[in-house]
Amino acid sequence: MKIAVYPGSFDPVTNGHLDIIERGAQLFDKLVVAVAKNPGKEPLFTLEERILMLEKSLSHLSNVEVSYFRGLLVDFARAEQASVILRGLRAMSDFEYEFQMASVNRKIGDIETVFMMTANEYAYLSSSAVKEVASLGGCVKGFVPRHVLEMLIKKYKR
Ligand code: PNS
Helix, strand or coil, X not given: CCEEEEEECCCCCCHHHHHHHHHHCCCCCEEEEEEECCCCCCCCCCHHHHHHHHHHHHCCCCCEEEEEECCCHHXXXXXXXXXXXXXXXXXXXXXXXXXXXXXXXXXXXXXXEEEEECCHHHCCCCHHHHHHHHHCCCCCECCECHHHHHHHHHHHCC
């Protein structure tokens, strides 16, 4: 059984993440979406909120599970018996960071990272951009699922 882990902050999940998950789920027997508990930055959404938004978005995919981890990703992957880390790649600007992470994870955890190119329509999309637009009162329809949009409106309601 080929198991992959798709890790991230998911603060919040975007349509770009969901595109990678839907396509990734077709490549592996099981895909574990892993929300990082301590991503090093102060998240807008709590861990519970980020997990809930993912679960709501992914209930139609039977081989996808949502979980969370703290500490090293490679330790989580080992505990899940995953042999692959899945990451999405947008532009060249992602490359350096991703290259470093994949190299470190291979060195310390002996695990491969597989990259999928983000769909063209989401190449510009990031959780940070979504938060910035939403915080300034802009419309993020089309960037995130409807229920995430509602959560963003609630968070930024003044
Ligand atoms: O969505 P993000 O913020 O790009 O995800 C980054 C994440 C959470 C995947 C990365 O920061 C991570 O794996 N953190 C766990 C700590 C770890 O294992 N670090 C070693 C790799 S450099």
